[in-house]
C-alpha cells in the first residue's frame with residue numbers, strides 16, 4: 060500500500076457535518092432520471108410520456124454510442140419529460156406504482172465473470188445501465204468503452220466531510236464490492252483502490268486490495284488529484300475512475316441481475332441534529348430527503364459537495380451518481396462596516412479574520428462576502444490548487460484565447476474543486492472559467508474526431 | 509444606538525440610490541456612490557456560480573489590513589516629525605505638544621494626498637464605469653508617509669496625481685499597473701523637484717507659532733553622510749557621533765521622511781502583514797537577505813572605499829534609509845510584485861542587492877530602495893513568465 064500525501068487543499072471548517080447515523084428516506088410519488096447533468100451526453104429517447112416502465116427499463120441511450128443505456132430508477136409511468144431552454148431534456152419523471160416491477164438481467168457467477176470476454180462484459184454493463192457510473196479523466200466524461208485505460212481508480216471515502224463515509228456504505232456490502240472490483244479488473248490491468256485515512260477495524264478484507272492510502276485535505280481524494288500526484292506518463296491522463304458506492308452497485312447488478320437503485324446520501328442542513336446519512340434511492344425527489352424537516356424557501360440546495368457542487372432545488376431530483384446534498388442559507392442582509400469586523404464567525408481560509416485562529420466549525424451561507432475586483436495577483440488561488448495550476452495566469456491566458464498556453468499550464472489537470480474561486484479576495488470566477496474552457500475544449504476535440 | 513444609526517444610514521442610501529441608478533441625474537457618479545455605500549454596508553450578493561460558498565475575505569478587508577499595518581509607523585512618524593520640529597526651534601518637548609505639532613505637519617500631507625488622489629480615482633472610475641478600487645486607500649496613505657515633512661502641499665498634489673494617473677490608470681487601472689503607484693509618485697517628485705526631496709535641509713519641518721509657513725532647518729540623514737570626516741577613526745564612530753547609532757536607527761527617533769525612519773515600527777507592521785498572510789514573507793525575507801549578503805560581500809572585497817557605505821556593518825544598511833519601510837510596505841504590493849513563489853524570493857533578494865549597489869556606487873541617490881523596487885517592479889512580470897514556463901515544463905503534459 061502506498062501512502063499519497065496531498066499537501067495543498069483546505070480543511071473545511073463548516074458546521075453541519077453529517078454524522079454516521081443512518082435514516083431511511085423513501086420516495087413519495089415520483090422519482091426521476093436527471094438528464095442534463097450527465098456529462099457530454101446527447102440523449103436519444105426510448106420512451107414517451109405515458110409509457111409504463113419498470114425499474115431498469117431503458118429510458119434513453121446516448122446518440123454517440125447507442126449501446127450506452129440509461130435506465131429507469133423507478134417502476135410506474137413516465138409522467139413527464141421536462142425540457143429546458145433549447146429543448147434540452149432536463150429530466151424524465153416517473154410516477155411510481157404501488158408494486159414497482161423490476162427488469163431482470165442475467166446474473167453472473169464468479170466463474171462466469173472470469174470467463175466473459177472484456178468486450179462482452181462492457182456490453183453487459185452498458186445494457187444494465189451501469190456504464191454511465193464509470194467516468195474518464197481528464198474531462199470527467201462517461202468512460203469511452205473503446206478506450207483502454209492504464210488504470211481504473213476506485214475512491215473509498217472522501218476528504219470532503221459532506222460526502223458519505225465509506226465505512227457506512229461498505230457495511231454489509233463487502234461481498235458486492237469485491238464482486239464489483241473483480242468485474243472492473245477485467246477491464247484494466249491495474250485497479251487502484253484509494254482509501255482516505257486509516258482503514259478502521261472491521262474492514263480488514265480491504266487491507267490487501269487497497270493500493271493507495273490518501274492523506275491531506277479537500278480535495279485530496281479526488282481521483283484527478285491522486286492521479287496528478289502519482290502519474291509518470293501522459294498515457295495515464297485518460298484513466299477511468301469510479302466511486303466506491305458505484306462499485307458496490309456494479310457488483311450487485313452483476314451478481315443479482317437487477318438494476319440497483321439504492322443509494323446512501325450524506326445530507327446536511329447545517330445543523331448537527333439533522334445532518335446524517337440517508338439510506339435512499341437514486342432519482343429521489345430532493346424534498347423527500349428533507350421529509351419531516353421544516354426547510355424554508357430562502358435556502359440554497361447544493362448537490363455534489365459544498366465547493367464543487369451544483370445549485371439545485373427542493374423540487375429537483377437526485378442525479379444518477381451524486382451522493383451529497385447540502386442546504387445552506389441564502390445570503391443574509393448586508394452588514395454595517397463588515398470589513399472592519401474581526402470576523403469571529405465568518406469562514407475564511409485567509410488569515411485576515413479572527414476565526415482563523417479557532418478551530419470551531421462555522422455556519423456558512425451563499426454570500427459572496429465582497430464585490431468583484433480586478434485580480435491583484437495575491438497568489439491565494441495558486442496556493443490552494445491541489446494540482447499546482449496557477450489559476451490566475453491560466454485564466455488570463457484563457458481570456459486572451461490562448462488555449463494552448465492554458466493547456467501547457469495544466470488546464471486539463473484541473474479537478475474542478477472550486478477552491479480557487481472560493482479563496483479569491485477579488486471574487487474572480489476562476490473555477491467557472493476553467494470549467495467552461497475544459498468543456499469547450501472537449502467539444503472541439505470531439506468535433507474534429 | 510447602533511441600531512438607530514444603522515437604520516438611518518440604510519434609509520439614507522436607499523433614498524438616494526435612485527439619483528445614481530441608470531437614467532438618474534447623477535448616474536455618472538454611480539461608482540462613487542457605490543464606493544461610499546459599500547464602505548458603510550458590505551453588500552449582500554449571493555454567489556451565482558459554483559462554488560456557492562465563498563471565503564469571508566474581500567479586497568476591502570485585505571487592504572484594511574495593510575492600513576492597519578501602517579498605523580505603527582504612522583503614529584511614530586507623527587511623533588518623530590513633531591519632535592524634531594520642536595527640537596529645532598527649541599520648544600518644549602512634552603508628549604502632547606510634540607504630537608500636536610506632528611499632526612499639524614503630517615495631516616495636511618495625508619489629506620491632500622487622499623483628496624487629490626480620490627478625485628482622480630473617482631474620475632477614472634466614472635469614465636470607465638468600474639468600481640473604485642480599495643487599493644487606493646493604501647496608495648493615498650503610503651505616498652505622504654515617504655515624503656520629507658517639508659514638502660509643499662502642491663507638490664503632494666502633483667505627485668499623487670502622477671502616481672494615480674500615470675502610475676496606474678494609464679495601464680488600465682488597479683491590477684494592471686506595472687509600478688507601485690505610491691512609489692511612482694515618490695520617484696516623480698524625487699526627479700522633478702530634487703531640491704525638495706533630498707539634501708540636508710528638507711528633513712525637519714519647523715512650523716513656528718509666528719509663521720504658519722513650513723520652513724526647514726538643516727539636518728543630515730544617515731545616508732547623506734558619505735564621506736569620512738577628518739577626526740574620526742571609523743565611519744561607524746562618525747555615524748554614532750552624528751546620532752545614528754544602530755539602536756537609534758532601529759527605534760527611529762531621527763529626522764527623516766514622515767514615517768519611514770523607525771525600523772521597529774516597520775517590523776511590527778511586517779509581523780501584522782505576515783501573520784495575516786497579506787504580504788509575502790518571501791519578498792520581505794528575500795529582500796533582507798539580499799541586502800545583508802550584498803553589503804557583507806562589498807565589505808569583503810573593497811579595501812579603499814570611495815564611499816564609506818561600502819564596508820560598513822551590514823546592519824546599518826538594513827536600518828537606515830527607509831529600507832525597512834520599502835521592503836515591508838512597497839515591495840510587497842502584490843500587483844507590482846511577481847505572483848509566483850520562487851520569483852518572490854528572487855525579486856526580494858534583488859531589491860536588497862540593488863539597494864546596496866545604488867547606495868554604494870552612486871551616493872547621489874540615497875534613495876536606493878525606492879529605485880531598486882521600481883526597477884524590480886519592471887521585471888516582475890518577466891520573473892513570473894520565466895517561473896510559469898519552468899513549472900509548465902515540469903508538468904507531465906496533459907492535452
Ligand code: SF4
Nearest residue numbers: 434435437438440483
Ligand atoms: S486569488 Fe484572485 S486576486 Fe489573488 S491571484 Fe488569484 S485570481 Fe488574483
Ligand code: SF4
Nearest residue numbers: 444473474476477479
Ligand atoms: S484550478 Fe481551481 S478548480 Fe481547478 S483544481 Fe485548481 S483549485 Fe481546483
